[in-house]
Amino acid sequence: MLDFQFQVAKTFLENKKILNLTPAQVAQRQLNKFRKLVNFVAERSPYYQKIIEKYKIDPKNCQPTDFPVLYKTDVLENFDEILTHPEISKEKIIDFLANSENPNDLFLNKYFVTHTSGTSGEVGYYLYSQTEMAQGLAYLLNQNQSKFSLFKKIAYIAASQGHFAGVTIVSACEKLYPLFQATKILDINLAFQEILDALNQFQPTILSGYAFLIRKLGEAQAEGKLKINPKLIETGGEPLVEKDRKYIQSIFQVPILNTYASAEFLLLGLSKPEFDGMYLMESNHIFEIEAEKMRVTNLYNYTLPLIRYHMDDQLETVEDNNQLMPFTKVRSVVGRDEDRPHFLNEEGEEDYIHYTAIGEIRAKLLKRFQIQVINPEKFIFRAVLKDSLDSQQRAEAQKEIRHQLKTVLASKKMNNVEFVVEEVDSIGVNPNTGKYNIVVS
DSSP: HHHHHHHHHHHHHHHHHHTTSSSHHHHHHHHHHHHHHHHHHHHHHHOOOHHHHHHHHOOOTGGGGGGGOOOOOHHHHHHHHHHSSOOHHHHHHHHHTOOOTTTTOOOTTTTEEOOSSSSSSSEEEEEEHHHHHHHHHHHHHHHHSSSSSSSEEEEEEEEOOOHHHHHHHHHHHHTTTSSSSSSEEEEESOOOHHHHHHHHHHOOSSSOOHHHHHHHHHHHHHHSOOOOOOSSSOOOSSOOHHHHHHHHHHHHOOOOEEEEETTEEEEEEEEEGGGSEEEEEEEETTEOOOOOEEEESSSSOOOOOSSSSEEOOOOBBOOOOOOOSSOOOSOOSSOOOOOOEEETTTTTOOOEHHHHHTTTOOTTTTTEEEEEEEEETTEEEEEEEOOOOOOHHHHHHHHHHHHHHHHHHTTOOTTOEEEEEEOOSSSOOTTTTSSOOEEEE
16 A cells, blocks of 8 residues: 555645646646547557547547547446456456445455445446546645644544445545544444444544535534534535535534545545635546536546546536636535435434435345335335346345345334335436436425
8 A cells, every 4th residue: 555655645746736837737738638548548448449440539639529428328338348457347346346345445456446326327336546546536635734733533424335435535545644643434324323422432623524414413513412623624425505514614613625526536626715616626637517517537547537428417617716726616516416315213313314325225136216205204115126037036126125225224223114115117207307316205
């Protein structure tokens, strides 16, 4: 892991230099890095070799727009051909993840792996060499090296039972002694009281997690159930709306660093109070922002190259009057949000189930699912199983789904909550958004 630590330190210093560039210099640097990436994939990626030949792309003089848009389905269907290292395959990664829930585990002892929650219907898999992971998280380290403490204790509350992007980044930071000398990772789907007890005992210097959870922790602090004194708060994974930002700051009276990250690209944007918005990490990515969608090109991932990858995230650029970074500024409300079903637990108190726990219910034979909340102690789990299954396979899938649901409920002390697994042929989309809802009332 010494190589990883060295790469982080090297990238840390490089990023400081980039902050002194002009936007025009950043744009030229992006183009140079892009053409270097294209020259590499032209030699190493079968998928991009076909694309370059089909569209007659000149690697030495190309632009991102010379390439077609890359969708998640394209990555899933052509995963092995997009990869630039023949030792890696989608099947090997799936086998690795089936036996590893610890984000500190490296695939083939070389690669960090991240995956999506599966809430869009299918799980996406992404991986990074140790050098690439250093590139992906170094800007975050640049920003939270504040002067408040030499002894930094970070508490991170989010989806931790798997190789999600957030917990993978935090777990990587654990290896960077002495930047973070103590780290406490708590799963978002623990019973809320367990989270409060753990935080009261740990007394973090940095409090990090999903925006809605930090808001709930602020409410607990105001009620006297939580008694901590963090010096910095980091939010991410979900939009931090203005009313929640103001409330959190009014309770803890400390700066809030809002991060925008994904499994596909790691750190994409940063927002701090003095920024008056969010800066996109254009040293590492090229962004093409359009109404209700965008395309992102990763400039540092040579293992699984993503050129003009389609994302449904909605960003709105804003005028930058202070130019604290030479990057594009957007409104800081970005990211993804999902409904969180609330139920009464065994003690009669209301608690939530986070969508990542639902997304992780990925029985091998399950394609898609939806939760319908009936009342505070009952729900229906609608399951779309994979095609062409025999009766025995369907029974196995039903059994696995029930087992995983019971495990989730038990972790939240919700054994009192009843559920029914209902097999359906399809799940309709929301006519207003064109997407299907994971949770409905």
